Amino acid sequence: MDFQGIREEIKSRIDIVDVISDYVGLKKSGTRYKGLCPFHTEKTPSFVVSPEKQVFYCFGCGMGGDIITFVMKEEGMSYNEAIRKLSERAGIKLEINQNVQEREVLLQIHRAAAAFFKDQLRKSEKALKYLHTRGIGKESIERFSIGAAPEGWDTLFRHLKKEGFQDRHLRLCGVVVYKEHSQYDLHRDRIMFPIHNSSGDIVAFGGRAIEKNIEPKYLNSPETIIFQKKRILFGLNAAKEGVKGAKHVNIVEGYTDVVMCHQYGFTNTVAPLGTALTEDHTKLLMRFTKEVVVIFDGDDAGVRAAKRALPIILKGGLAARALLLPEKNDPDSYLKTYGAGEFKGLLSKTRSYVEFMLTNAGYGVDNLREIYDTLAAVEDTVLRAQLVTELSNKASISESVLTEKLKKVYKPMRTARIVKQRGKMLDEEILLGIYLSVPDIAEMFKPMMDMDLQGLMENELIKRIFKEFFSGTTAPTIEGLSKICTEEEVAYITGLMVNPNVDPNIGRESIEKNIEGCIKNLKKKWLKKKLDEIQEKINKASLANNIDELALLLQESKKYNNEKRGLF
Known part of the structure; x- marks a missing residue:
C-alpha cells in the first residue's frame, strides 16, 4: 500500500x-x-x-x-x-492488499494463542507456583498477559485448528512447527510472555522453561512478517506512559527483569529480545524519549554489554547513561532482595558514557581512542558537542584539541547544517520559507536557477533542497521533503515556514520585493567572496612580478566589480 x-x-x-x-x-x-x-x-x-x-x-x-x-x-x-x-x-478507505490481509490473520492467531495460554495458566498449579516462587504477582500477570504452554505436543495446534485457522497461516505465524508428516507446538511446558509491538499488537511469544533441565531456558518465536527481533523491545507497549513520566527509558536484559521493574514501580523499563541493542531499537525509542539508561550486571560481561550498547544509543541521537549493578545481581534479584528504594538510589547514580568509559571500561590510549570513535559517530551535533565538553572536563584534555581530533575521524552522513531559529534569518532561509509557503511563486525564483548555488549559499541543507526543487525531482511540500530529509531537517524547515520573517499575508508586491532583496544579498556576498579571492591572487602576482597573470586578474576583478555596482 x-x-x-x-x-x-x-x-x-x-x-x-x-x-x-x-x-x-x-x-x-x-x-x-x-x-x-x-x-x-x-x-x-x-x-x-x-x-x-x-x-x-x-x-x-x-x-x-x-x-x-x-x-x-x-x-x-x-x-x-x-x-x-x-x-x-x-473517512478514507485504505485499499487492503493480500499482504495486509495475511498480516491481520497472523495477528488474530497470536491473539487466539495468547488467550489460550492465559486460560492454561489458570488451570496449571505448576505454572502458578513457579510464578509465585519468582515473586511475580497477579497484577504483573495481568499487565503483561502472562500465560502458560501445556506439556502436550500439539494442544495449541489442535485448539487453533478448531478456531478455524488454516495450515498455511499457522505455518507462517511461528507458534506451530511443521515437519514432513507432523505438526507440533513450538512452546511446551513453559511460562509464556506475549511480545507486543509498540501499537499493542501481539506479534510473538517468549517462553521460559518451568523445569530446570529443559533447554533452551528461553525460547522466542521465529521471525515472521509481523515480528523482527531487531525492531521490537519487550515491554515497550506497557512502558510508554512510564517513559513519558520519567523522561527516560531503562533497558534491561530479560523478560523477568522487565516484569519485576514494572512491579516495583519502574514502569519505564524495556528489554531487547535475546539480542544486542540495534540501531532499529534506537530509532524506535526516539519516538518516545531522548535519554536511555542501560542496566547491566556489574561483572565483565555486563561491562562488555554496556560498551556495545552505549555507542549505538549515542549514534542514534539519544543521550546514554549506564548503571552497573553489584556483581551477581540483575534487576529481578536486586529488587526482590533490597527493594524499590535501594534500586531508586542506584538509578540516581547512573554514569554518562564518558564517565562510564573513564571509570569502568579501561585506561590508556586504547580506551581514549574508543571514546573518540564513538563521539565521532554521533551525528547529532548538539549531543556530540556536549560529550566533547564533558570529556574535556573529566579527562583534562583541551576542548580545541579534542575537536581537531574528532574532525579527522568524523565523516558526517549528510552535509546538512541545521540552524536553530533566531531573530535574524539567513537570506536562503527566508527564500525557502517563502518558496514553501506562498502558492504560484516559483516564477520569481528563476534568477536563482541560473546561479551557482554551491557558492551562493552557506546552508548546505537549503542548497540541497533548492537543487531538488529546481530539478523537478522533489515536490515543494512536507510530503516531498519527508522523502529526502531527516525528521530533524523537516522540523527545521517547518520552522522556516511559520517564522514571523516569512508572512505570506503581507501582499504579493512585498513578497516579490523580499525575494528580489534576498537574491541580491546572496549575490553580493558571493561577489565579495570572489573579489576577495581575486585580490589575494593579485597581491601574490604583484610580489612575483607576474605581469601577464596580473593583467588577467585585474580584468577579472573589473568584471566582478561592475557586476557588484549593478546590484546597488
Whole structure:
C-alpha cells in the first residue's frame, strides 16, 4: 500500500488545528494558534500551529512538521500507523492488499494463542507456583498477559485448528512447527510472555522453561512478517506512559527483569529480545524519549554489554547513561532482595558514557581512542558537542584539541547544517520559507536557477533542497521533503515556514520585493567572496612580478566589480 500517496488527501480532509486541539490547549493568535508544547516542559507558549500551511512548530524545542508528524510523535506511532489512524478519522478507505490481509490473520492467531495460554495458566498449579516462587504477582500477570504452554505436543495446534485457522497461516505465524508428516507446538511446558509491538499488537511469544533441565531456558518465536527481533523491545507497549513520566527509558536484559521493574514501580523499563541493542531499537525509542539508561550486571560481561550498547544509543541521537549493578545481581534479584528504594538510589547514580568509559571500561590510549570513535559517530551535533565538553572536563584534555581530533575521524552522513531559529534569518532561509509557503511563486525564483548555488549559499541543507526543487525531482511540500530529509531537517524547515520573517499575508508586491532583496544579498556576498579571492591572487602576482597573470586578474576583478555596482 502506498501510504505516501494519501498523505495530502488526509491533510485536505482534516484540519491540523482540530487534531492538535485533542492534545494541546490552543488559543488563536492572529492567523495562527498557540499553546504549551506537548514535547517539552515550558511555562510560556512557544508551540505554534498554522492552519493556513497545515503545519506546527515549537520555537522552544525545535519540533515541527505536519499532521502526520504530530500524531507519530505524540502517540509514539510509526508512519504507517499514523496514516491508518488519520485515514480512519478522515473517512478514507485504505485499499487492503493480500499482504495486509495475511498480516491481520497472523495477528488474530497470536491473539487466539495468547488467550489460550492465559486460560492454561489458570488451570496449571505448576505454572502458578513457579510464578509465585519468582515473586511475580497477579497484577504483573495481568499487565503483561502472562500465560502458560501445556506439556502436550500439539494442544495449541489442535485448539487453533478448531478456531478455524488454516495450515498455511499457522505455518507462517511461528507458534506451530511443521515437519514432513507432523505438526507440533513450538512452546511446551513453559511460562509464556506475549511480545507486543509498540501499537499493542501481539506479534510473538517468549517462553521460559518451568523445569530446570529443559533447554533452551528461553525460547522466542521465529521471525515472521509481523515480528523482527531487531525492531521490537519487550515491554515497550506497557512502558510508554512510564517513559513519558520519567523522561527516560531503562533497558534491561530479560523478560523477568522487565516484569519485576514494572512491579516495583519502574514502569519505564524495556528489554531487547535475546539480542544486542540495534540501531532499529534506537530509532524506535526516539519516538518516545531522548535519554536511555542501560542496566547491566556489574561483572565483565555486563561491562562488555554496556560498551556495545552505549555507542549505538549515542549514534542514534539519544543521550546514554549506564548503571552497573553489584556483581551477581540483575534487576529481578536486586529488587526482590533490597527493594524499590535501594534500586531508586542506584538509578540516581547512573554514569554518562564518558564517565562510564573513564571509570569502568579501561585506561590508556586504547580506551581514549574508543571514546573518540564513538563521539565521532554521533551525528547529532548538539549531543556530540556536549560529550566533547564533558570529556574535556573529566579527562583534562583541551576542548580545541579534542575537536581537531574528532574532525579527522568524523565523516558526517549528510552535509546538512541545521540552524536553530533566531531573530535574524539567513537570506536562503527566508527564500525557502517563502518558496514553501506562498502558492504560484516559483516564477520569481528563476534568477536563482541560473546561479551557482554551491557558492551562493552557506546552508548546505537549503542548497540541497533548492537543487531538488529546481530539478523537478522533489515536490515543494512536507510530503516531498519527508522523502529526502531527516525528521530533524523537516522540523527545521517547518520552522522556516511559520517564522514571523516569512508572512505570506503581507501582499504579493512585498513578497516579490523580499525575494528580489534576498537574491541580491546572496549575490553580493558571493561577489565579495570572489573579489576577495581575486585580490589575494593579485597581491601574490604583484610580489612575483607576474605581469601577464596580473593583467588577467585585474580584468577579472573589473568584471566582478561592475557586476557588484549593478546590484546597488
